[in-house]
Amino acid sequence: MSKIDHQLFSTHEHALEREPCPECGAALVIRQGKHGPFLGCASYPACDYIRSLTPSSRDIEKVLEGSACPDCGQPLAIKKGRYGLFVGCTQYPACQHMASLQESDDTQIPCPACGKGHLLSRTSRYGKQFYSCNDYPHCKYVVNDKPVAVPCSKCGWGIVVEKRVRGTLRLICPQKKCGHQNEQV
Structure with missing residues (x-):
């Protein structure tokens, strides 16, 4: 039968001491936030000192x-x-x-809304690709599908977009009022 080393289980005085808050002197306690645990002042809301537990x-x-x-x-x-x-x-x-890390790809397709800028390929914070005018914030034109520098044959809008509809690739006018579709050859 093995012996238990009682020194492993002994507590020390300094183990029970709490670190003082550098701003007000009250004890720092571990709190839980939406990004994980952190050290916060016990006298919150009077003192709002916080410090991350991770380096x-x-x-x-x-x-x-x-x-x-x-x-x-x-x-x-x-x-x-x-x-x-x-x-x-x-x-x-x-x-x-x-x-x-992701470079925006300039398509060299002129922006159909303002005519000054070009459409850039960008990535949203969710990882989805979209195309927007490089003259932002003056022009806020955005299209979700890949633009093609061909004007719409029905309404004359400056671009159409490539979209897969029921297994076939189609050229669709991005204007909601028009919505004209052509099958891509």
Whole structure:
């Protein structure tokens, strides 16, 4: 029969002490939020001090060697955020430089709404592809299906979109009032 080492189960005085709040001196307690547990001041709402339980470098997936932040010159890293992966400065929050991993693809199709910009391929925060005018916020034209630089034969709108309808690829006018369809040859 093995002996139990009672030193493993002994408590120490410092194990029961709570860390004081740096702002008001009250104890910090573990609280639960929508993004997980965090440390918060026990005298909330009088004191609203909070601190994350996880280290801030947890969101860094990979440091990009040989890259430099255009704002501060420090290395850039691939980070994981609320809306997926992105490129950001390793000195965050001191430097707030960010860039998207997905490049927007310029289709060179002129925007039919304003005539000034071109339609760009973009990705929503849910991963769905859409096409919008690069003259945003002046022009807010958006289309969900792939545009084709062919005017509608019925209403004359500047583009039609490719859409698969019942197994066949069709060219459809994106204007709700028109809705003209042609089978693609």
